[in-house]
Amino acid sequence: MQFLEFLPDTPLVSFTILILVALLVPPIFEKLHLPGLVGLLVAGILLGSNGLNLLDPQDDTIKLLSDAGKIYLMFVAGLEIDLDDFRNKKNRSLGFGVATFLLPLVAGIAVGRIFGFSWNASILIGSLLSSHTLLGYPIVNRLGVVRNEAVTVTIGATIFTDIAALLVLAICISVHQGEFTPASLAMQLGSLALYSFAVLYGIDRVGKAYFHRTGDEESNQFLFVLAAVFLAAVGAQLINVDKIVGAFLAGLAVNDVIGHSPVEEKVEFVGSTLFIPFFFVTMGLLLDIPTFVETITSPYGLGLTLAIISSLIASKFLAALGVKLLYRYDWNEMLTMWSLSLPQVAATLAAALAGFQALNSAGDTLLSEAVFNTVIVMMLVTAILGPVLTARFARKLPLPQQGRGRAIDASSDWDATQEGVTPHPFTVVVPVYNPLTTKYLIEMGVLLARQESGTLVPLSIAKAHVHMDDPQLKISLIQSQKLLKRAGETSHEFDMEAQPILRIDDDIANAIGRVAREQNASLVVMGWSQTTGLRARLFGSVIDRVFWASHCPVAVMRLLEEPINIHRLLVPVKAITPRSLKAIRFAQRFADTNQASLTLLHVCVPNTPQEQIAAFEQKLEKVLANAKLKVSSEIKTVAHEDAAHVILKVSRSFELVILRSTRRRTAGGLAVSDVTTQVVKKLTCSLVLFGEPHS
Structure with a gap:
């Protein structure tokens, strides 16, 4: 296409194209009731050598962004594992984790050997089937059955299957790239164990100390998390382990450090908005469409594809059935566990790409292009089939007893x-910062406080930074005093004496939380603010941060x-x-x-x-x-x-x-x-x- 000649030869063009794809494509496919990641794969195919040829997967910029996306994908997979659920049901989670890992592993090895692959490649194929991605989580959450034991056990099993699959990947790539001896394997396993301990224990200890010292400095905490992720990825490469292993371990370590906090929201937002979509686009760029079509239409390729997908579905079913018999779950619980463990996205795609790109001294890849293409088909099938089945079976689960x-x-x-807080007198803190909404908010606060014979505390915050002689602060103080005066007048209309507070602070959300704590508040009533948009999602809206900060x-x-x-x-x-x-x-x-x-x-x-x-x-x-x-x-x-x-x-x-x-x-x-x-x-x-x- 001739218009391509007018595009400047600069990495900025590739980056701009990726941004536009991440912005425009997923919403279009979601409206068609297809996963957004499918749209990203299709976009990669259309923009690659089989389409418009706008992006080159061998370009250094694309490689960098793809690696960052792959690392971030596995980091988020570790970050999103609910460690509390795993701890609460760790024995049963481990039981299901072992079953849903080993059975697909054995099935995958059998398929690999039947189709002529080496033992090493066959073991890696089996590991690709062993993990699972919780695409069905939003469905069980919407249905209110997340706390059902079968669902909790399946969520907890993710931690075992992902770690085990990544360990198998690390060993297979190590064997493929070097001369295999029992001594080298023992050394590799030993270094991997020491590295895992260093990441899980080191990041946890250092992270908690750093977060304790930095307090509310969310930007520095965000940078600490990014540094931990990429340091762990680099460290994995130093011991000849794929970087995605380090990223996943970093996710588990950071999981305990940041918990459910605003920093977690920012970390996941950056990943899901930028890096992870770039990875899926790159997966599409790597697909050779003629070879892909040949893979799924030739007798050998079609047989391999059907064998891998059917062995995945059957082995995951048998694993859920075994756990049903062992732990006495009913059929709906068993089928829900099966459907939740079917989707193969995060760990599977990242590991498949790592195996496809792993070269030995002779220049041979560990996984063939046929297997890579089959994994793409498997991802598409399970990403659609898993959530559909989850929606069907999970709705029949009984709501869990609390x-x-x-x-x-x-x-x-x-x-x-x-604990340790006296619930009375009932105190309502009402932050006022918008003259147009102050009257209604104070009126609501009065009604609630009066119903409990409680106290109303209007709060106005004059925002300031370091210099108390800043002219802008003087203006803010005057405006705050006017707001508090208006609040007092409104409360008098309802025969209630308010106790107004004026606070100078550089952070509105933290100021609201601190005043509420100082006043031993029973409730905070506040007005609406912008909760969407790029700024609110990147830095957190006042609403989000007050929810996090308030007691x-x-x-x-x-x-x-x-x-x-x-x-x-x-x-x-x-x-x-x-x-x-x-x-x-x-x-x-x-x-x-x-x-x-x-x-x-x-x-x-x-x-x-x-x-x-x-x-x-x-x-x-x-x-x-x-x-x-x-x-x-x-x-x-x-x-x-x-x-x-x-x-x-x-x-x-x-x-x-x-x-x-x-x-x-x-x-x-x-x-x-x-x-x-x-x-x-x-x-x-x-x-x-x-x-x-x-x-």
Whole structure:
């Protein structure tokens, strides 16, 4: 194409093209109900030598970005493993992990030998089938069955399968690139063990000390995480182990350091937005379409593809069946475990690429192009089949009982779980920073505080940095005093004496959290701020950071009318958990003080057994009855696949919707939006986003 001649020969062109692909392609494929990563692969094919020839996989810039994406993909895979779930069910998780690793490993080795591959290549093929990527996690999360034991065990098993598969990869590549002797293998295993200990223990200890010293310096903490990841990757290469092994171990080590914090959100955002999409595009660039077509159409290639995919599906099924018999799970739990363990994306693709690019002294690759192409097909099949099956089987799982038979006390106060903190007097802190929303926020704070005979604390923050004689600070102080005066006037209208506080701070979110702690607040009521967009996602919105920093519940409000005029409340309830019960408790308090009616909306998937719906409604009725508040309440259940659509439709008859804040997860390194995010964008009535500390 002649227009290509006008493009400058600079790495900036390749980088710009990759940015545009990551921005535009995944949303298009998601609208077609296909995974975004499939779109990235297709884009790589179209932009490579088989299409427009805009990108060259051998270009140094592309190689660098691909390596960074591969490292980041495995780092995020380690970071996203829920270590708490693994610790809670470690024995059963290890049991399923061993079964779902060994059976596919043996099946893959058998296929490799049957099709004429060497023992080393066959073992690596088996390891490619042994790990799994939790693409179905957003589905089980949406259905409210994440805490079902079978799901928890499957999530916990990921840590074993990924580590074991990467260890096999490291040994196979080492054997392929050097002269194999028992002594060299022992040395390799010994150095790998010492390296793993150094990464897991060293990053954990140093990271916790560094985070403790840096406090709120999130930018430096983010850079520390990046440094840890790439240092671990470089360290892996120093002992002749593939860099993705180091990246995954770094993810596990950093997992304990940052926990569920704003830094984790930034780390995952950068990966899912930039580096990981670049990796998938590069995978598409490496595909030779004529060879790919020949691979899946020739008798040998088609046979190899069908054998690998069918052996994967069968061996994963047998592993889940064995665990079912051993731990006495029912069929729906077994089939859910099987479907969750089917998708082969993160570790599989990264390991396949590493094996495809590993050369020995003779210039031979460890994995042939036929196997590499087969792995791409396997990824596409399992990335679609796994989530489809998960959606089918997981909806039949019973909702887990919380606390192993311990009843949840719905009537308990929302801050009663704070050890050593007296729940009364009830104190509501209301940060005011927008003159247009101050009146409604203070009015809401007054209604809630007065209902509990509590205290209202309006808070205004004058933002400043180092110099207290900064003219801008003087202007901020004057504006803050005006806001507090207006807040006091509003509270007087409702016959309540406020206790205003003016704080000078360089960080609004931290200031709100600290004042709330100093005042022993029971609740923080704050106005809406920008939660989307590049700046908010990179640096965190004030809302996100207050949720992280606060010790007590936070109610973020977008009020379109005076709270005293709000009389119809809607609370969507996905599952009965301690956090969802506190959101219901908040709604009941407001409804009681404002003589409002309350509707609890439960959206279940189609074909949910009627007895399960009835049991869930009975639990909700018990929750409402235990609160001992005279509130007109009803429970509405709707069976529908799209929970966000139902909530938006039902909300048209209500004046206020109360949603619970939830953290977003990622799957295979690509961001997955949740129902709350969808509803917030389109809701046309007043809104309360209710969040617990660290929710």
